[in-house]
Amino acid sequence: MAKDKQNKNGVLEEVTSSEYKYGFVTDIETETAPMGLNEDIVRFISAKKNEPEWLLEFRLIAFRHWLTLDEPNWALIDYPPINFQNIIYYAAPKKKKELESLDEVDPELLDTFNKLGISLEEQKMLSGVAVDVVMDSVSVKTTFQDTLAKHGIIFCSFSEAVQNHPDLVKKYMGSIVPYKDNYYAALNSAVFSDGSFCFIPKGVRCPIELSTYFRINAANTGQFERTLIVAEAGSYVSYLEGCTAPQRDENQLHAAIVEILVMDDAEVKYSTVQNWYPGNKNGKGGVYNFVTKRGLCQGRNSKISWTQVETGSAITWKYPSCILKGDNSIGEFYSVAVTNNYQQADTGTKMIHIGKNTKSTIISKGISAGKSNNSYRGLVRVSKNADNARNFSQCDSLLLGDQCGAHTFPYIKTANPTAIVEHEATTSKISEDQLFYCQQRGIDSEKAIGLIVNGYAKEVLKQLPMEFAVEAQKLLAITLEGSVG
Amino acid sequence: MLLNIKNLHVSINGKEILKGFNLGVNKGEVHAIMGPNGTGKSTLAAAITGREGYEITKGEIIYKGKDIRDMAPDERANEGIFLSFQYPVEIPGVSMTNFMRTALNAQREYQKLPPIPAGEFLKKMEEKKQLVEIHAKLTNRSVNEGFSGGEKKKNEIFQMAMIEPQLAILDETDSGLDIDALKVVAKGVNALRSSENGFVVITHYQRLLDYIVPDFVHVMYDGRIVKSGGKGLALELEEKGYDWIKKEFEI
Numbered sequence: 223m224a225k226d227k228q229n230k231n232g233v234l235e236e237v238t239s240s241e242y243k244y245g246f247v248t249d250i251e252t253e254t255a256p257m258g259l260n261e262d263i264v265r266f267i268s269a270k271k272n273e274p275e276w277l278l279e280f281r282l283i284a285f286r287h288w289l290t291l292d293e294p295n296w297a298l299i300d301y302p303p304i305n306f307q308n309i310i311y312y313a314a315p316k317k318k319k320e321l322e323s324l325d326e327v328d329p330e331l332l333d334t335f336n337k338l339g340i341s342l343e344e345q346k347m348l349s350g351v352a353v354d355v356v357m358d359s360v361s362v363k364t365t366f367q368d369t370l371a372k373h374g375i376i377f378c379s380f381s382e383a384v385q386n387h388p389d390l391v392k393k394y395m396g397s398i399v400p401y402k403d404n405y406y407a408a409l410n411s412a413v414f415s416d417g418s419f420c421f422i423p424k425g426v427r428c429p430i431e432l433s434t435y436f437r438i439n440a441a442n443t444g445q446f447e448r449t450l451i452v453a454e455a456g457s458y459v460s461y462l463e464g465c466t467a468p469q470r471d472e473n474q475l476h477a478a479i480v481e482i483l484v485m486d487d488a489e490v491k492y493s494t495v496q497n498w499y500p501g502n503k504n505g506k507g508g509v510y511n512f513v514t515k516r517g518l519c520q521g522r523n524s525k526i527s528w529t530q531v532e533t534g535s536a537i538t539w540k541y542p543s544c545i546l547k548g549d550n551s552i553g554e555f556y557s558v559a560v561t562n563n564y565q566q567a568d569t570g571t572k573m574i575h576i577g578k579n580t581k582s583t584i585i586s587k588g589i590s591a592g593k594s595n596n597s598y599r600g601l602v603r604v605s606k607n608a609d610n611a612r613n614f615s616q617c618d619s620l621l622l623g624d625q626c627g628a629h630t631f632p633y634i635k636t637a638n639p640t641a642i643v644e645h646e647a648t649t650s651k652i653s654e655d656q657l658f659y660c661q662q663r664g665i666d667s668e669k670a671i672g673l674i675v676n677g678y679a680k681e682v683l684k685q686l687p688m689e690f691a692v693e694a695q696k697l698l699a700i701t702l703e704g705s706v707g
Numbered sequence: 708m709l710l711n712i713k714n715l716h717v718s719i720n721g722k723e724i725l726k727g728f729n730l731g732v733n734k735g736e737v738h739a740i741m742g743p744n745g746t747g748k749s750t751l752a753a754a755i756t757g758r759e760g761y762e763i764t765k766g767e768i769i770y771k772g773k774d775i776r777d778m779a780p781d782e783r784a785n786e787g788i789f790l791s792f793q794y795p796v797e798i799p800g801v802s803m804t805n806f807m808r809t810a811l812n813a814q815r816e817y818q819k820l821p822p823i824p825a826g827e828f829l830k831k832m833e834e835k836k837q838l839v840e841i842h843a844k845l846t847n848r849s850v851n852e853g854f855s856g857g858e859k860k861k862n863e864i865f866q867m868a869m870i871e872p873q874l875a876i877l878d879e880t881d882s883g884l885d886i887d888a889l890k891v892v893a894k895g896v897n898a899l900r901s902s903e904n905g906f907v908v909i910t911h912y913q914r915l916l917d918y919i920v921p922d923f924v925h926v927m928y929d930g931r932i933v934k935s936g937g938k939g940l941a942l943e944l945e946e947k948g949y950d951w952i953k954k955e956f957e958i
Contacts, residue, residue, distance in 0.1 A: 659792065660810075662780055662789075663806070664810050665810055669809065677800025680800035
């Protein structure tokens with residue numbers, strides 16, 4: 223019994239200290255910029271991408287502004303200073319010729335995706351998902367372009383958009399997240415390498431889910447993605463973004479920008495499953511994920527819905543936000559953030575109510591295990607003219623074990639007396655009673671934790687598109703169960 | 708013998724609760740364990756099912772010929788030991804259907820069988836729901852969440868019917884039940900009685916034993932069985948109260 227008891231005591235610790243399962247490196251030759259950051263590097267990136275003069279100018283202005291800024295330090299995260307001169311700011315797979323079919327794609331790359339369970343063939347043939355694969359900053363292959371083109375939808379890499387739709391890019395880029403917005407937004411604006419561009423014309427309902435898989439691959443290479451989604455009046459698109467990264471010892475910096483513009487009666491649903499390398503059990507390595515995501519509900523009756531399942535990265539600093547400018551516009555934020563071992567997450571959202579009758583919903587589910595720290599930080603602001611603004615926030619924290627932390631920082635600022643803002647928060651632990659109840663039904667402790675955690679996160683998971691939800695459920699289970707048995 | 712407990716001593720946080728407990732259960736038998744509060748009845752259930760924190764300091768629990776002391780709780784469950792909980796826990800967000808499928812498949816995996824086919828599973832659910840007169844909608848809700856006391860207990864028996872254990876321990880299944888619910892629960896248990904399984908029915912009151920008629924009645928006091936007999940013993944207890952036992956065995 224004593225031995226048995228010891229085993230059982232160890233279970234929680236064991237299941238919450240699993241190692242990252244997607245650690246591998248794809249051996250594809252990369253073309254890289256010299257290490258470090260200065261104006262020459264900015265020019266190098268711009269030249270590599272054959273960019274127009276105005277874009278180089280945009281980058282340089284952003285870079286010069288970045289030089290004047292200090293790193294933000296208000297988040298509840300702790301990490302050694304980043305040496306920005308010790309990072310390579312551009313890496314691209316050498317193979318650049320246009321590919322007609324998957325047969326032409328580097329077999330090793332295909333193999334990588336197969337390891338991740340992301341089979342392009344399967345996706346092409348079965349699921350009808352158009353995939354714009356961003357592999358180390360340069361798009362390798364875009365599928366379903368033809369189908370989308372028929373509807374007048376533009377969905378391509380950011381670089382292609384710069385070449386083929388410069389007017390659209392120039393008009394909207396930086397309009398929602400200006401380079402001055404924050405430290406990492408300025409950095410991204412200076413050195414962004416690629417990303418995705420999506421334009422849904424007036425009245426078009428995008429017939430397929432759009433998805434982008436990001437991967438960080440070459441060692442020591444920061445990845446600076448930029449995504450821009452424009453939904454014209456009466457349009458709809460559901461956009462999926464999923465990430466896994468190979469195991470690395472050095473910390474990797476990721477500072478992305480996502481901008482969404484939604485016009486009258488249009489809706490954008492943006493879903494993310496993020497599983498970048500979180501570092502090893504002892505907190506060594508892992509991705510630093512400093513992301514600025516923001517959507518502007520510019521039009522009347524417009525809607526933006528963010529859903530995120532965050533299991534990866536050593537550090538997450540991310541607040542997908544909605545500016546509800548149009549009357550009757552709606553913002554939603556559904557989040558599951560899991561931290562394990564030494565991971566740190568400071569994540570949440572901002573809902574800025576400007577228009578009349580604007581509504582926002584925030585459902586945040588934090589799960590902390592190991593020695594990790596998980597913070598929800600959210601702002602609900604109702605401005606003077608936002609009559610009848612409504613917000614409902616629910617922030618729940620679930621603790622596994624007794625060495626992790628969960629924190630909630632809700633900020634509420636209302637300048638309109640007709641506003642109704644509700645905030646609910648709970649903190650709970652997976653109880654021994656729940657675990658034993660499952661075990662008594664024959665379910666082992668690993669599976670039991672997966673079951674309980676997925677139940678806890680259900681409200682958020684059900685917001686995800688079907689195929690993504692399945693992936694996310696597996697990911698939650700893997701993140702917390704992993705290595706037992 | 709299905710279950711053979713010999714000279715069992717169990718401590719919680721160093722405090723001895725079971726002090727030389729003996730019990731033998733054969734297939735096809737129903738044993739009732741009665742006794743006043745605080746005599747170790749629930750501790751017995753916890754020790755047999757392998758709950759953490761219950762330390763066996765002496766003696767052994769032999770189940771199907773094997774000492775199960777070092778087996779994990781889920782392994783014991785998959786070997787056919789089922790506990791109907793006195794206080795069933797809630798698991799928010801996990802539907803009863805999902806919970807049952809996970810449990811049955813865990814059992815099948817243990818037996819090296821493929822997962823249960825969806826059709827077969829749903830058919831079984833329907834069948835067993837009727838057995839305990841459980842409302843159809845209940846299985847779409849989260850495990851025990853918002854269930855009334857009676858629904859929770861019926862749900863335990865429903866799970867037992869689904870899992871079909873070889874040894875079922877009912878821990879105060881009658882507590883908090885009105886007479887109608889009690890009859891339903893008893894009906895469910897009786898339907899599951901067979902020559903292939905055994906029951907240990909832990910109860911404070913004789914009432915349940917009117918409906919689940921035991922082959923043996925044992926009276927527990929201060930961590931051990933102090934009196935055993937047939938079903939008549941339960942009636943005697945009901946009449947005389949536990950004070951009679953207390954007086955007889957007070958040290």
